[in-house]
Amino acid sequence: MSELLRIATAGSVDDGKSTLIGRLLHDTKSIFEDQLESIERTSEKRGDEQTDLALLTDGLRAEREQGITIDVAHRYFATPRRKFVIADTPGHIQYTRNMVTGASTANLALLLVDARKGVLEQTRRHALLSSLLRVPHLVLCVNKMDLVDYEEAIYDEIREEFTAFAAKLEITDLGFVPISALGGDNVVERSANMPWFDGQPLLGQLEDVHIASDRNLLDNRLAVQTVIRPMSAEHPDYRGYAGSVVGGIFKQGDEVMVLPSRRVSTINRIDTPNGAVAQAFPPMAVTMLLEDELDVSRGDMLCRPSNQPTASNRFEATICWFDETSSLRTGAPYQLKHTTRWISAEVEALRYRLDVDTLHRDLDVETLEVNDIGRVSLHTTSPLFFDEYRMNRSTGSFILVDPATDLTVAAGMIIGAGSEPAAAVADPAIAANITFHPSHLSREERWQALGAGGATIWMTGLSGSGKSTIATAVEHTLVSSGRPAYMLDGDNLRHGLNAGLGFSEADRAENVRRTGEVAKVLAEAGVVAIASLVSPYQAARDRVRAAHEEAEIPFYEVHVDTPLEECERRDPKGLYEKARSGEITDLTGVGSPYEAPSDPELRIDAGLEDAVRQILALLD
Amino acid sequence: MEETTQVRTAAVELSDLDTLEAESIHVIREVVAEFEHPVMLFSGGKDSVLMLHLARKAFAPAPVPFPIMHVDTGHNFPEVIEFRDRVVAEHGLRLEVASVQELIDSGRIKVGHELESRNRHQTVALLEAIQGGGYDAVFGGGRRDEDKARAKERVLSFRDKFGQWDPKNQRPELWRLYNGRHRKGEHIRVFPISDWTELDVWRYLAREQVDLPPIYFAHEREVVEVEGLLMAVNEFFPLPDGAEVSRVTVRYRTVGDATATGAVRSAAVDYEAVIEETAVSRITERGATRGDDRFSEAAMEDRKKEGYF
Numbered sequence: 009m010s011e012l013l014r015i016a017t018a019g020s021v022d023d024g025k026s027t028l029i030g031r032l033l034h035d036t037k038s039i040f041e042d043q044l045e046s047i048e049r050t051s052e053k054r055g056d057e058q059t060d061l062a063l064l065t066d067g068l069r070a071e072r073e074q075g076i077t078i079d080v081a082h083r084y085f086a087t088p089r090r091k092f093v094i095a096d097t098p099g100h101i102q103y104t105r106n107m108v109t110g111a112s113t114a115n116l117a118l119l120l121v122d123a124r125k126g127v128l129e130q131t132r133r134h135a136l137l138s139s140l141l142r143v144p145h146l147v148l149c150v151n152k153m154d155l156v157d158y159e160e161a162i163y164d165e166i167r168e169e170f171t172a173f174a175a176k177l178e179i180t181d182l183g184f185v186p187i188s189a190l191g192g193d194n195v196v197e198r199s200a201n202m203p204w205f206d207g208q209p210l211l212g213q214l215e216d217v218h219i220a221s222d223r224n225l226l227d228n229r230l231a232v233q234t235v236i237r238p239m240s241a242e243h244p245d246y247r248g249y250a251g252s253v254v255g256g257i258f259k260q261g262d263e264v265m266v267l268p269s270r271r272v273s274t275i276n277r278i279d280t281p282n283g284a285v286a287q288a289f290p291p292m293a294v295t296m297l298l299e300d301e302l303d304v305s306r307g308d309m310l311c312r313p314s315n316q317p318t319a320s321n322r323f324e325a326t327i328c329w330f331d332e333t334s335s336l337r338t339g340a341p342y343q344l345k346h347t348t349r350w351i352s353a354e355v356e357a358l359r360y361r362l363d364v365d366t367l368h369r370d371l372d373v374e375t376l377e378v379n380d381i382g383r384v385s386l387h388t389t390s391p392l393f394f395d396e397y398r399m400n401r402s403t404g405s406f407i408l409v410d411p412a413t414d415l416t417v418a419a420g421m422i423i424g425a426g427s428e429p430a431a432a433v434a435d436p437a438i439a440a441n442i443t444f445h446p447s448h449l450s451r452e453e454r455w456q457a458l459g460a461g462g463a464t465i466w467m468t469g470l471s472g473s474g475k476s477t478i479a480t481a482v483e484h485t486l487v488s489s490g491r492p493a494y495m496l497d498g499d500n501l502r503h504g505l506n507a508g509l510g511f512s513e514a515d516r517a518e519n520v521r522r523t524g525e526v527a528k529v530l531a532e533a534g535v536v537a538i539a540s541l542v543s544p545y546q547a548a549r550d551r552v553r554a555a556h557e558e559a560e561i562p563f564y565e566v567h568v569d570t571p572l573e574e575c576e577r578r579d580p581k582g583l584y585e586k587a588r589s590g591e592i593t594d595l596t597g598v599g600s601p602y603e604a605p606s607d608p609e610l611r612i613d614a615g616l617e618d619a620v621r622q623i624l625a626l627l628d
Numbered sequence: 629m630e631e632t633t634q635v636r637t638a639a640v641e642l643s644d645l646d647t648l649e650a651e652s653i654h655v656i657r658e659v660v661a662e663f664e665h666p667v668m669l670f671s672g673g674k675d676s677v678l679m680l681h682l683a684r685k686a687f688a689p690a691p692v693p694f695p696i697m698h699v700d701t702g703h704n705f706p707e708v709i710e711f712r713d714r715v716v717a718e719h720g721l722r723l724e725v726a727s728v729q730e731l732i733d734s735g736r737i738k739v740g741h742e743l744e745s746r747n748r749h750q751t752v753a754l755l756e757a758i759q760g761g762g763y764d765a766v767f768g769g770g771r772r773d774e775d776k777a778r779a780k781e782r783v784l785s786f787r788d789k790f791g792q793w794d795p796k797n798q799r800p801e802l803w804r805l806y807n808g809r810h811r812k813g814e815h816i817r818v819f820p821i822s823d824w825t826e827l828d829v830w831r832y833l834a835r836e837q838v839d840l841p842p843i844y845f846a847h848e849r850e851v852v853e854v855e856g857l858l859m860a861v862n863e864f865f866p867l868p869d870g871a872e873v874s875r876v877t878v879r880y881r882t883v884g885d886a887t888a889t890g891a892v893r894s895a896a897v898d899y900e901a902v903i904e905e906t907a908v909s910r911i912t913e914r915g916a917t918r919g920d921d922r923f924s925e926a927a928m929e930d931r932k933k934e935g936y937f
Binding site: 009010011012080081082083084086090091093105106108109112113220225233234236237238240242243246250251252257279281282287289291292293306330343345346348401402405406407409414415416419 | 640641642643644645646647648649650651653654657658660661682685686687688689690691772773776779780799800801802803804805807809810811822823825827828
């Protein structure tokens with residue numbers, strides 16, 4: 009089967025890119041005689057020594073006259089194995105945006121260096137852009153080998169230098185070939201001048217590179233373009249959601265979820281331009297018919313209930329500024345197009361500008377100008393359903409349009425949802441922007457399978473009060489009786505989940521919040537979570553309780569009410585001694601207050617056995 | 629349904645033609661969803677036949693949700709007009725004719741003489757019809773492999789209120805995120821088959837067994853050779869003085885104004901034979917058949933800037 013491969017080419021003005029493309033077209037017999045005659049005439053008129061194959065690709069009059077390339081041009085050639093589309097972009101510095109444009113859809117980036125000059129700044133810039141745009145394959149052509157006597161050492165040196173540079177980028181597949189575009193060496197045919205080269209000629213590499221796996225076939229994604237409803241006598245009830253599959257494999261009979269409504273249905277039938285199929289994958293254009301009549305419209309996204317894109321109206325992105333007539337204005341309104349949706353957006357913050365030559369991040373920057381690349385945080389008026397660009401080039405990309413001019417001013421690649429520090433997540437203004445992913449299994453189904461429900465037992469008390477001893481015993485008893493239970497120990501959690509948190513009031517509150525969230529998740533899963541934390545503040549404990557109440561999960565606050573004197577006498581960790589000697593300052597009960605629960609489910613002041621029995625009684 | 633299912637379950641790969649088909653349908657659906665009054669140019673030529681075929685597939689089983697427009701120079705091959713009317717009737721399409729002849733008759737287009745090529749005049753008729761119909765998106769069958777100027781054309785190409793193209797001021801087109809935003813009076817030209825080559829078009833039409841005007845296949849015709857072109861002798865192309873008519877088996881590679889479109893010698897009577905000839909052809913279809921595009925290196929560029937399709 010013949011496949012389609014898209015190539016983005018880039019190179020400096022004089023490194024022979026147009027000649028190479030001309031050579032590929034010529035040697036694959038994709039140039040017609042009248043085209044060749046026409047450029048022969050032009051070459052002759054200009055007084056060129058030989059026919060300039062570059063003239064084949066320089067399309068517009070200004071380019072021919074000035075000998076430059078203005079814009080992205082598309083070239084086509086085919087071999088029996090593949091059809092090739094080349095997006096040919098000029099290499100001058102001011103045309104970063106063209107390279108970005110060509111690379112956005114490319115399977116492979118073809119970079120050229122002049123063997124005499126080696127790896128230039130521009131080569132590095134183009135490699136960086138290819139990696140930024142996630143072009144899956146890159147081939148570096150070391151051109152003009154004829155001018156360095158086909159010297160292997162020169163090729164090796166360039167190859168090594170570029171390999172070292174590429175290691176700093178995210179380039180997964182890198183190929184090399186020494187060529188002379190002018191003479192056709194190693195372009196289509198193996199070169200007799202370079203017998204030392206044991207790799208494939210360029211065309212062979214282009215034919216062989218494996219592209220089928222570059223697609224994301226795991227995360228089912230389809231953005232609805234339009235709803236097809238013939239309402240005709242022949243098809244009175246046909247209602248299909250037309251769109252292109254941009255991720256995963258949709259199968260007939262699969263469950264699908266519609267975003268943003270989160271309604272779930274089953275795929276009844278998948279229509280394609282060539283009839284119904286059992287499965288649809290990228291880049292197929294299909295029409296989905298669902299079992300249930302749902303309210304689905306343009307801009308909605310279909311996915312699996314168990315595998316949804318991120319939903320957020322705040323996200324981080326890398327953008328490339330395209331517009332010559334305006335620069336980025338933070339806070340100004342832009343129109344953002346993502347998949348099949350237009351949405352109002354603003355750039356909330358410009359985090360830095362990336363110097364594409366040095367990879368330096370310039371933090372002290374006010375705006376982005378044409379051809380600048382920068383990291384920004386964006387805010388949209390309603391949540392976007394996206395994946396990271398690195399996971400999916402379709403659901404991770406967007407353009408910005410200036411509503412004043414209708415021009416496409418920037419292109420963006422999503423890095424992820426807003427990256428606020430974890431503690432700030434509790435901020436209701438931000439929390440409101442994070443949408444929950446309801447799991448498809450219901451809690452009842454899960455708990456039923458386990459034969460028992462989950463709950464959280466929250467043990468609070470002074471250090472040394474015996475919380476952990478009791479918690480361990482409760483955990484042991486429950487598990488022995490076949491009921492899933494898990495102890496969350498405050499000290500243990502501070503080594504992992506809560507590493508980095510100290511003992512200030514804010515950090516203690518965050519410590520409690522996180523532990524509470526983990527307990528809730530465990531309980532949701534059907535486990536009895538036993539949290540053993542000093543948790544000295546009533547307000548922090550109340551928030552955990554409120555979170556459980558909101559999720560309708562049983563929450564039992566247990567105060568292990570051992571008097572301070574007794575705790576200090578036990579002092580199992582030697583903390584009280586350190587506190588009294590001044591070695592530590594903020595031990596609860598000594599240098600830091602403990603707010604005893606005002607209304608706990610249980611207060612324990614008895615021995616271990618009684619305590620365990622009382623706690624187990626709570627669960628019954 | 630079951631048959632197709634079996635064929636397709638084997639692999640999760642698309643062929644080059646299926647990929648082109650899917651990409652073109654994506655573009656057509658995007659434009660129909662975002663624009664208020666799209667229209668599709670239809671000359672009866674193979675590219676417009678392909679485009680219409682893709683549009684029908686894009687919305688099946690619903691009808692094509694926009695009218696088609698024929699820019700009629702008045703210099704037509706009768707077989708093509710018959711074909712056009714048959715297609716319109718068969719698929720229940722709405723046809724609008726933008727007539728160059730009417731503009732000439734009303735004096736809005738001045739012609740040197742009755743039988744000069746009217747390709748240039750199509751631009752006037754087209755722009756008037758777009759304005760008159762209030763169309764905001766105009767589908768055209770242009771392909772980037774046709775000409776160097778077309779190689780730099782976008783899939784969605786902005787036209788100002790005079791219908792003009794500014795090649796230096798085109799909107800960047802990334803991924804498949806098309807920006808068709810425009811103001812009243814401006815419009816967007818849409819080229820859904822931009823990435824198809826002549827050979828792709830033939831291979832696909834053959835695969836789909838799409839009906840074409842009979843002049844695309846070899847037939848006998850009275851022709852005269854003028855500047856390397858085989859011109860059919862008819863009411864629009866009277867025999868030049870001293871020229872010799874010969875009866876030759878020919879076919880057309882493109883369909884245009886009958887005064888300016890030449891035929892090529894061919895024995896290809898069916899798709900298979902045409903594909904074989906196209907695969908080995910060494911001359912571009914426009915170079916082989918269009919007097920007007922051979923005029924200069926920049927002929928197409930100039931006409932596109934003026935608003936030609």
